[in-house]
Amino acid sequence: MRTVATGIMDSRNDERKSACLVKQCARWPRFAVATAVVLTTALVQLQPTAQLALEFDRHAIQTGQWWRLLTCSLTHWSWAHLAGDAAVFAALWWLGQGRSRWMLVTALTSAVAVGIAVYVGAGDMDAYRGMSGVNYALLSYVLITLAAGAQGISKIGYLGVVAAVAVKTTYEIGTGDSLFATGLPAAIEVVGVSHAAGIVVGTLGALSAWHSARRPSKHARVKGMGSAS
Amino acid sequence: MYLREKMSRTLTVRVMAAAAVVSGALVVMTAVARHAAGAGLLIADGGFGGVLEIESHTAEVTINNGIAVTEVTQVFRNTENRQVEALYTFPVPKGASVADFSMWINGKEMIGEVLERKRARQIYNSYKRRNQDPGLLEQVDYKTFEMRIFPIAPRGKQKVRIRYYQELDCDKDWVTYVYPLSTASRRGLVSKTKGRFALTLHAKSEVPIVAMESPSHHDDFVIAAHDDSYYQASLETDGGDLNRDVVLAYRLSRPQTGLDMIYSKTGDDDGYFCLTLTAGEELAGESDPMDYVFILDISGSMAHQEKLKISRDCIGAFIGELGKDDRFEIITFNVTPGTLFNSLERGVSETKKRATEFLGSRRAAGGTVLRPALMTAYRYSDPDRPLNIVVFSDGMTEQGNRKELMAALRERPPNARVFCIGVGNEVNRRLLSRLAEDSGGLAAYLSRQESFVRKAKAFRRKLMKPALTNVKISFDGGGVYDIEPRTLPSLYHGTPVRLYGRYRRPGRAKVKIKAEINGAEFKNEFDVVFPKDEGGNPEIERMWAWRKVQRLLRDSDDPDMRQEVLDEVVRLGEAYSIATEHTAFIVLENDAEYKRWKIRRRNALRVGRDVASRKSLLKQLERMRSESLSRLGPSIEDGGVAAGRPVLTLPDTGWKLRFPRQGGGPVGPVVLLLVGVLATVRVFRRRKDRACGP
Numbered sequence: 001m002r003t004v005a006t007g008i009m010d011s012r013n014d015e016r017k018s019a020c021l022v023k024q025c026a027r028w029p030r031f032a033v034a035t036a037v038v039l040t041t042a043l044v045q046l047q048p049t050a051q052l053a054l055e056f057d058r059h060a061i062q063t064g065q066w067w068r069l070l071t072c073s074l075t076h077w078s079w080a081h082l083a084g085d086a087a088v089f090a091a092l093w094w095l096g097q098g099r100s101r102w103m104l105v106t107a108l109t110s111a112v113a114v115g116i117a118v119y120v121g122a123g124d125m126d127a128y129r130g131m132s133g134v135n136y137a138l139l140s141y142v143l144i145t146l147a148a149g150a151q152g153i154s155k156i157g158y159l160g161v162v163a164a165v166a167v168k169t170t171y172e173i174g175t176g177d178s179l180f181a182t183g184l185p186a187a188i189e190v191v192g193v194s195h196a197a198g199i200v201v202g203t204l205g206a207l208s209a210w211h212s213a214r215r216p217s218k219h220a221r222v223k224g225m226g227s228a229s
Numbered sequence: 230m231y232l233r234e235k236m237s238r239t240l241t242v243r244v245m246a247a248a249a250v251v252s253g254a255l256v257v258m259t260a261v262a263r264h265a266a267g268a269g270l271l272i273a274d275g276g277f278g279g280v281l282e283i284e285s286h287t288a289e290v291t292i293n294n295g296i297a298v299t300e301v302t303q304v305f306r307n308t309e310n311r312q313v314e315a316l317y318t319f320p321v322p323k324g325a326s327v328a329d330f331s332m333w334i335n336g337k338e339m340i341g342e343v344l345e346r347k348r349a350r351q352i353y354n355s356y357k358r359r360n361q362d363p364g365l366l367e368q369v370d371y372k373t374f375e376m377r378i379f380p381i382a383p384r385g386k387q388k389v390r391i392r393y394y395q396e397l398d399c400d401k402d403w404v405t406y407v408y409p410l411s412t413a414s415r416r417g418l419v420s421k422t423k424g425r426f427a428l429t430l431h432a433k434s435e436v437p438i439v440a441m442e443s444p445s446h447h448d449d450f451v452i453a454a455h456d457d458s459y460y461q462a463s464l465e466t467d468g469g470d471l472n473r474d475v476v477l478a479y480r481l482s483r484p485q486t487g488l489d490m491i492y493s494k495t496g497d498d499d500g501y502f503c504l505t506l507t508a509g510e511e512l513a514g515e516s517d518p519m520d521y522v523f524i525l526d527i528s529g530s531m532a533h534q535e536k537l538k539i540s541r542d543c544i545g546a547f548i549g550e551l552g553k554d555d556r557f558e559i560i561t562f563n564v565t566p567g568t569l570f571n572s573l574e575r576g577v578s579e580t581k582k583r584a585t586e587f588l589g590s591r592r593a594a595g596g597t598v599l600r601p602a603l604m605t606a607y608r609y610s611d612p613d614r615p616l617n618i619v620v621f622s623d624g625m626t627e628q629g630n631r632k633e634l635m636a637a638l639r640e641r642p643p644n645a646r647v648f649c650i651g652v653g654n655e656v657n658r659r660l661l662s663r664l665a666e667d668s669g670g671l672a673a674y675l676s677r678q679e680s681f682v683r684k685a686k687a688f689r690r691k692l693m694k695p696a697l698t699n700v701k702i703s704f705d706g707g708g709v710y711d712i713e714p715r716t717l718p719s720l721y722h723g724t725p726v727r728l729y730g731r732y733r734r735p736g737r738a739k740v741k742i743k744a745e746i747n748g749a750e751f752k753n754e755f756d757v758v759f760p761k762d763e764g765g766n767p768e769i770e771r772m773w774a775w776r777k778v779q780r781l782l783r784d785s786d787d788p789d790m791r792q793e794v795l796d797e798v799v800r801l802g803e804a805y806s807i808a809t810e811h812t813a814f815i816v817l818e819n820d821a822e823y824k825r826w827k828i829r830r831r832n833a834l835r836v837g838r839d840v841a842s843r844k845s846l847l848k849q850l851e852r853m854r855s856e857s858l859s860r861l862g863p864s865i866e867d868g869g870v871a872a873g874r875p876v877l878t879l880p881d882t883g884w885k886l887r888f889p890r891q892g893g894g895p896v897g898p899v900v901l902l903l904v905g906v907l908a909t910v911r912v913f914r915r916r917k918d919r920a921c922g923p
Contacts, residue, residue, distance in 0.1 A: 077893050088896045091904045095911050118892065125892045132894030139900065142907065161903065168899070178897060191892035 033104060034093035038086045041074050041131065045082050051075050056118055056128035069115025070108075075129040085131035092138040096145070102212070103141060106205030110137030113197040121193035133194035139165065140202030141209070148210045162199075169195040281315050282306045284386060288408060288475075290430040292397065293846060294491050295505060295725070296768055297406055298839075299325075301391045305381060312380040314357070315387065320409040321374055322395050326775035326807050328768075329392035329836050330366040330814035332378065338390070340833045341366065341814035342823065343806045345799045349813040352826060353377065356817070364389065364816035368808050392839075394768050394775075398673070399725055400688075402482075406430065408475040427465040431850050432479055434458055435489075441479040450477070455857040457482075459850060488740065488755050492763045493770050495838070499708075500759060503769040504728040504740065508697060508720045518554035519615045520573055522606040523547070524599075525591065526622035528563040532593035536652045539675060540621035541588040543650065547619070547688070548584050551576030558609055559584055562602035563595035573609055597622070600637045603647075610642035619648045619688075620664070624657030634660070638667055646670040650688070663783060666718050697744035697751060700726065704740055707759045708733030713776035720744065729773035735761040765845070767838045774805035782810070806832035 044050045056072035076082035096103045114133030147158035172192030284304040291298045305315050330341040356363035357379050365377040381387045398405045437457035443450040453461045494500030523544050531537040556573035560566050569587045574580040606618045647668040649661035652675045665672035697720035712730040720726050740755045778801050781794045802812030
């Protein structure tokens with residue numbers, strides 16, 4: 001009997017250790033992704049040729065350069081533009097590290113969605129650069145996920161902020177202008193549809209992550225099998 | 230045989246050496262000759278020799294509220310392989326106050342500070358000895374400034390900037406701006422910029438502008454009428470000629486009339502104001518016939534820069550405007566005066582023709598003694614008619630003669646007024662202005678490139694229209710003090726009188742004007758509001774100080790007051806960063822050097838304010854230009870594409886050419902703040918996530 005009890009105790013300790021290990025190992029890819037993205041945008045900014053090859057260019061996309069729908073989020077109009085986007089991306093990635101798999105999917109999906117939204121929704125936009133659509137997606141993801149795990153006034157607060165961001169984006173789409181100073185160079189317009197696409201994708205990503213988290217985990221199934229033997 | 234060969238070899242070597250020396254000398258001489266021909270107004274001084282070139286020379290002029298701010302940027306290049314000191318001499322426009330001198334040292338603009346002149350020179354020389362980078366800007370006489378920069382590195386460049394303020398000449402509805410360049414420095418010198426010469430002028434006016442032209446450069450200027458309140462003129466050449474003044478004149482839709490006030494006040498300091506008074510309908514009375522005596526200076530100095538020719542032509546134009554009932558005489562002078570008619574003759578065609586022939590026969594020679602000519606002119610006075618004595622001179626008379634001249638002025642008949650017209654840039658403006666002002670007359674200055682016909686007409690118009698004399702302006706309220714000028718000149722139709730002053734108390738006040746017009750009393754009152762805060766016109770502070778300095782310098786002729794006056798001139802020069810005959814600009818390498826010499830960075834602060842105000846004005850002009858551009862092309866009603874995007878349809882293909890749209894998604898400050906807050910909250914909760922293991 002003691003042996004069985006010891007075996008059970010050992011397996012529980014093993015579970016905790018493996019869970020910790022999973023967590024620790026899982027941290028590295030999360031930070032690696034954020035670091036890689038920030039470094040890549042900086043490298044692209046240093047290379048005007050790369051900027052031109054990766055930015056959203058309507059005419060180029062029409063001739064078959066579809067990758068620009070995804071890669072336009074890695075390009076920026078100025079170092080100030082890049083700094084703001086990179087800082088927010090890194091901070092949001094760090095905030096969402098407990099849910100990095102879904103965050104990664106959300107970020108990738110939003111990058112493509114932003115490109116498609118600009119292509120379809122801003123019909124006359126010839127060129128687009130910026131990571132803010134992805135950032136809006138991550139922001140929505142983080143806020144809705146936090147709201148899902150919160151109670152009472154905190155839940156309302158998180159959802160309220162999402163709503164406020166959505167209202168701000170609606171204003172941008174309606175007026176073509178930003179509520180606040182953007183730091184963009186003079187000839188560059190604010191494209192509200194990219195933020196809207198980000199909010200939608202981020203919301204969907206958060207809901208998917210929440211739904212996935214509600215299903216029972218395989219560690220629990222293993223535990224049940226161990227105690228039967 | 231061996232000896233012959235040896236001698237032959239030696240001879241060959243000697244001949245070759247001699248040939249080399251001669252060739253080298255020829256090359257050097259040619260090089261020097263070429264460089265000497267290119268020296269221009271800029272010379273390498275101080276015994277280092279060497280040659281400098283003006284690589285580029287750009288001027289940006291902004292005219293607002295009748296005050297022109299001119300910013301001149303130049304790049305000098307050293308064409309030699311050794312370091313040199315640059316000495317650059319340049320003329321200053323009439324009434325200009327040099328308010329800023331900067332140099333670029335190690336790529337950074339260092340703004341100069343004003344010090345007492347001797348001290349500035351001592352500091353400059355001490356830096357030269359230590360081979361460090363100083364710059365010095367001094368007023369050498371009433372018309373000329375001199376800039377010294379040391380060192381300019383071998384084959385190196387040096388960039389400098391000067392800024393000055395001036396009130397513009399306004400004749401009824403014409404406003405004239407002159408950028409003086411021509412100066413008689415040395416014969417045979419070529420005064421050209423090797424690279425770019427550019428001048429851009431922005432003229433903004435409350436009274437609508439109807440036309441702008443350049444009498445000096447005609448079609449070289451591109452003139453853009455953005456708005457009826459804003460005109461822009463631009464001139465750009467490669468290898469510009471720096472020996473010809475640039476003159477621009479613009480015409481207003483109506484002569485400005487009435488009273489205008491602008492203010493400057495920051496913080497708790499007392500405020501400054503500039504009052505501009507222009508005569509209007511009050512003075513549009515009948516013009517009575519008058520007597521004129523034209524005094525023409527034909528001394529040797531008038532031979533330079535065609536001063537005599539221009540003066541003769543101007544008198545001719547003036548005489549052409551005289552009516553049949555006007556009377557005139559011409560007196561020429563150098564060391565003694567000579568008359569044409571020996572009496573006053575009517576302005577009929579016969580006498581006008583004789584006058585033109587007489588003027589054409591005069592040649593410039595001899596010294597300048599004006600007093601006898603003036604005393605002779607007084608003898609033509611008729612108590613029943615006003616006598617206008619119009620002097621055409623460069624005022625280049627000796628100091629001793631000047632005192633006699635001022636004494637002679639006091640002896641003039643009561644109905645006589647003295648008017649002075651100075652021609653060219655080599656003119657003793659202070660003397661001529663004083664002669665005119667002290668006698669209730671006017672002084673005017675003609676550039677060689679100006680339209681003297683228009684000037685002559687405008688001048689005559691002033692003389693014809695009755696003037697407000699004995700003008701007195703007082704203030705009820707506002708705590709007004711330190712008004713400059715203390716004695717107001719007569720007010721002539723179409724020519725404004727400007728008054729500067731200070732005020733202690735913001736709020737409502739009354740301006741009271743009292744004067745005489747043809748002996749009858751004239752009175753008027755205006756309500757004004759002195760503001761508590763006004764940052765838009767910092768230039769009037771310097772103009773006030775400059776006016777005060779000019780008055781003090783005139784008073785410094787009195788030996789009893791001299792030292793006290795000079796101390797005050799230095800104090801004002803340092804406080805308001807004005808270069809005068811007793812103060813100079815010094816530029817040092819960096820802020821630490823200013824601290825070492827205990828030099829306060831007053832000018833750096835003042836320039837900061839001036840630049841901010843100017844940027845705000847330039848932004849306003851930029852908006853006006855954009856609005857003007859937006860009116861180009863077809864409007865929406867004409868079938869153009871969406872508003873805000875210019876479209877040009879080419880008739881052959883129907884292909885629409887449009888400007889590309891570029892978009893970006895900024896996160897903005899709000900999202901940044903939000904993420905920051907979330908991250909902070911997360912940091913506090915992180916302790917729970919870190920706990921791992923049993």
